[in-house]
Amino acid sequence: xxxxxxxxxxxxxxxxxxxxxxxxxxxxxxxxxxxxxxxxxxxxxxxxxxxxxxxxxxxxxxxxxxxxxxxxxxxxxxxxxxxxxxxxxxxxxxxxxxxxxxxxxxxxxxxxxxxxxxxxxxxxxxxxxxxxxxxxxxxxxxxxxxxxxxxxxxxxxxxxxxxxxxxxxxxxxxxxxxxxxxxxxxxxxxxxxxxxxx
Amino acid sequence: xxxxxxxxxxxxxxxxxxxxxxxxxxxxxxxxxxxxxxxxxxxxxxxxxxxxxxxxxxxxxxxxxxxxxxxxxxxxxxxxxxxxxxxxxxxxxxxxxxxxxxxxxxxxxxxxxxxxxxxxxxxxxxxxxxxxxxxxxxxxxxxxxxxxxxxxxxxxxxxxxxxxxxxxxxxxxxxxxxxxxxxxxxxxxxxxxxxxxxxxxxxxxxxxxxxxxxxxxxxxxxxxxxxxxxxxxxxxxxxxxxxxxxxxxxxxxxxxxxxxxxxxxxxxxxxxxxxxxxxxxxxxxxxxxxxxxxxxxxxxxxxxxxxxxxxxxxxxxxxxxxxxxx
Numbered sequence: 001x002x003x004x005x006x007x008x009x010x011x012x013x014x015x016x017x018x019x020x021x022x023x024x025x026x027x028x029x030x031x032x033x034x035x036x037x038x039x040x041x042x043x044x045x046x047x048x049x050x051x052x053x054x055x056x057x058x059x060x061x062x063x064x065x066x067x068x069x070x071x072x073x074x075x076x077x078x079x080x081x082x083x084x085x086x087x088x089x090x091x092x093x094x095x096x097x098x099x100x101x102x103x104x105x106x107x108x109x110x111x112x113x114x115x116x117x118x119x120x121x122x123x124x125x126x127x128x129x130x131x132x133x134x135x136x137x138x139x140x141x142x143x144x145x146x147x148x149x150x151x152x153x154x155x156x157x158x159x160x161x162x163x164x165x166x167x168x169x170x171x172x173x174x175x176x177x178x179x180x181x182x183x184x185x186x187x188x189x190x191x192x193x194x195x196x197x198x
Numbered sequence: 199x200x201x202x203x204x205x206x207x208x209x210x211x212x213x214x215x216x217x218x219x220x221x222x223x224x225x226x227x228x229x230x231x232x233x234x235x236x237x238x239x240x241x242x243x244x245x246x247x248x249x250x251x252x253x254x255x256x257x258x259x260x261x262x263x264x265x266x267x268x269x270x271x272x273x274x275x276x277x278x279x280x281x282x283x284x285x286x287x288x289x290x291x292x293x294x295x296x297x298x299x300x301x302x303x304x305x306x307x308x309x310x311x312x313x314x315x316x317x318x319x320x321x322x323x324x325x326x327x328x329x330x331x332x333x334x335x336x337x338x339x340x341x342x343x344x345x346x347x348x349x350x351x352x353x354x355x356x357x358x359x360x361x362x363x364x365x366x367x368x369x370x371x372x373x374x375x376x377x378x379x380x381x382x383x384x385x386x387x388x389x390x391x392x393x394x395x396x397x398x399x400x401x402x403x404x405x406x407x408x409x410x411x412x413x414x415x416x417x418x419x420x421x422x423x424x425x426x427x428x429x430x431x432x433x434x435x436x437x438x439x440x441x442x443x444x445x446x447x448x449x450x451x452x453x454x455x456x457x458x459x460x461x462x463x464x465x466x467x468x469x470x471x472x473x474x475x476x477x478x479x480x481x482x483x484x485x486x487x488x489x490x491x492x493x494x495x496x497x498x499x500x501x502x503x504x505x506x507x508x509x510x511x512x513x514x515x516x517x518x519x520x521x522x523x524x
Contacts, residue, residue: 170416191246
């Protein structure tokens with residue numbers, strides 16, 4: 001069974017690519033939402049995070065205070081590296097179990113925005129497809145989806161591009177520029193997947 | 199049993215077995231003619247070809263990082279349609295677009311309009327294809343930002359010589375540096391490029407040739423190979439004993455060297471025209487002594503006279519002691 005990693009920055013349209021693949025019967029593992037799920041279900045993960053960051057990260061209901069964690073790691077690369085060092089192994093473990101439980105499919109897909117920041121995550125994939133789009137288009141998509149201000153989305157795009165995509169994008173085996181309609185995107189996905197193992 | 203039944207049937211119908219073979223061959227021939235005729239006819243169909251764009255945009259990579267399936271309604275022969283449908287599953291075609299046809303969208307993104315694409319129909323779909331219409335109004339390509347810098351080429355060589363032969367100088371490369379092009383972050387990490395390994399065994403004469411440069415993923419180079427040349431000469435060994443001198447010692451100091459003499463073997467290009475032993479000097483620089491650990495120094499030879507390609511000094515290390523001049 002082959003694993004294809006679909007990566008791309010915020011608003012690039014990687015989730016649309018994954019939805020399309022899912023509609024075609026390809027199992028998709030969404031790394032980012034699975035990581036969020038792990039924060040809520042895996043208490044030892046939260047304990048480890050609190051230990052390395054040296055502060056309480058839980059809300060009164062015992063769940064992770066996501067805003068607090070985001071504010072800590074957003075401008076602090078060292079803290080981000082520490083968090084990644086704990087979260088990525090947990091995600092890899094979860095993904096491996098998920099993949100092992102799937103039978104009779106030739107291909108599974110892992111969707112992750114931040115895979116380019118982790119060699120161990122990259123190694124899980126046989127091929128990597130990068131989804132990109134012009135910045136203005138990404139801004140519009142992310143703003144309408146997340147109801148965020150332009151400056152907030154722009155700074156997230158800048159951080160992602162600087163940390164992950166500027167350095168790692170030539171690791172991708174194929175790239176999809178998602179600047180058109182959904183039909184065009186689906187056509188591009190079909191086209192790229194038809195050639196991925198050529 | 200089936201064979202018997204077949205023969206019985208042919209007998210009943212009064213048909214000779216050979217007639218059936220001829221009939222089937224005729225049928226096959228007729229079908230082939232019909233197929234060739236039909237495939238030679240011109241049809242209209244939707245075809246898709248994956249294209250990678252190539253251009254010379256200032257400050258951008260020559261090749262686009264993405265490929266795009268360019269879908270169009272075309273008129274062409276049945277043969278061509280079969281070829282095009284088969285090609286759609288193969289690798290992308292690289293098409294060289296004029297800079298004027300690529301319009302800047304934003305940052306690294308450029309698009310080409312359907313109107314401009316119509317000038318590249320034969321490059322994309324091949325000869326004998328006439329375009330009816332493109333399905334998209336424009337196609338976008340990403341040309342990553344690209345920078346360039348000059349880096350030296352480092353030779354990687356494994357050379358062995360026949361007895362009494364050696365190189366008279368280091369291996370020379372031409373060109374000895376190349377221009378590399380790539381994304382800025384990638385260039386920052388590269389300070390040299392390497393040749394593929396040159397393996398020369400038991401050589402007894404000068405060698406030269408072409409050697410490819412090791413490719414680096416995501417990097418384009420101004421030259422993919424370089425010329426190498428290695429001058430090799432036969433040598434003879436001339437032994438001599440030299441006094442180890444000192445240099446740059448301050449006037450109020452004395453630097454004593456132990457032992458004070460060294461056995462030196464000079465390797466000279468054969469045939470030797472004149473005795474070079476008197477023209478070679480051996481010395482220890484005061485600065486080397488100051489930088490040394492416990493005063494143990496390796497002596498230097500001055501500029502070797504013409505014809506001397508190497509020297510072997512015994513012992514290799516000398517003890518030095520500094521005293522104040524009285």
